[in-house]
Amino acid sequence: MKLTFHGAARTVTGSQHLLEVNGTRILLDCGLYQGKRDESRERNRHLPFDPSQLDAVILSHAHIDHSGNLPNVTRNGFTGDIICTFATRDLCSAMLRDSGHIQEQDVKYVNKKRSAKGQPPIEPLYTEEDAVKALKYFLSVGYDRPYHVASGVTVTFFDAGHMLGSAIVQLDIEDEASGQARRLVFSGDLGRRKTPILRDPTILDSADLLILESTYGGRKHDPLETAEGGLHDVIDRTYKRGGKVIIPAFAVGRTQTIVYELNRLYHAGMLPDIPVYVDSPLAVNATDIFRLHPDAFDAEAVDYLTRQDPDGDIFGFRRLRYIRQVEQSKELNDLQEPCIIISASGMMEAGRILHHLSHTIEDRRNTILIVGWQAPDTLGKQLIDKREVIRIFGEEYRPQAEVAVLNGFSGHADHGELLEWVSAFRKHPEKIFLVHGEVEAAEALSVSLKEQLRYQKVYIPELHQPFSV
């Protein structure tokens, strides 16, 4: 049995791990690598395996760094099943199309520059149409339901509590070569307890091999309660100043969490009577998909939905409007009175949020409320770092608005929460492979696994590194 780490190795994005056993090849996740433009294009385009030789893909969840290279794989000869939960399949339907559209737009921009230099045009990694074609290979399986994948391999999904439909992947394998039964657990991305809408990550207590994410190794999040209280306080003080609250948020996941929190504040009479806008076509589509999957909600959200919410819609209340059309989005710029605008992208690198920022950032009455992680060099990080001058669409702006940060809404377990999850295994897995983290994060986690939990075989694989297991 062989495991090869083809992505999210010593970095966060591009999750792809290849399992070879009993003459079959199973790919765990098929994510996009998201780094510098040219490097990403090369890495994503050149697959390190022949897609036509893959038997199946097992998908932990719909985030693009886990699913985003699927249309490239199906376009290049893969004809097997892409196995995931129901919500993951439906979210992929919206997210892969959106990703295809972004690939096309991106190549248009690059080709303009190339043609000015007399260079030949390049093709997009895949198109929106390729993304649609990829959908026919999806096969959905519910949580906790063992499913036969290939000769001697059974998969079971357990709720990972990270995003709607997210799964911890458990593979029970009868290895014909060694005659041994082995259990491989892949954490996928692991969420936090008490995250709104989502169930807590499932505690598993047995594995022979463990592939574990390490995004927040060495770091600690604020408790969720701080974020919930903070949300109310920020809105309240901005309203009293007569300002607007601009919330940059990822369209899938974070936006719905914030909307649910606002919904609860509204019905508790704790939200000022001001309009709330969700301005992102992908967020609108994703919210519709969330509504289709109450089976993936936690008990609290189900109770709220079925017994408490007067509208019977945890993603809707009287002052909330979803905006799809560009014209309506532009009209928001003319609003004079206080309001709340939630828009993407979450790191303020592209999308409609940039227009909202350009109209609000220089007014000290307003607040830019950051509710997600900001990568180095992004506009979001520059705002956190209180840069005196920032650039939006090539124009200079001097930020005057308040910049508030709430990191308690994180979708990932932090260092302590990862360790706590691992300590539930009754017998130590023989080997732990740390993925989905920058080197420092993975190393910090490795040190604690060895020193606190007394693990000996903890590996931080290099890109494309194979292991016999």
Ligand SMILES: [Zn+2]
């Ligand atoms: Zn994720």
Ligand SMILES: [Zn+2]
């Ligand atoms: Zn991820």
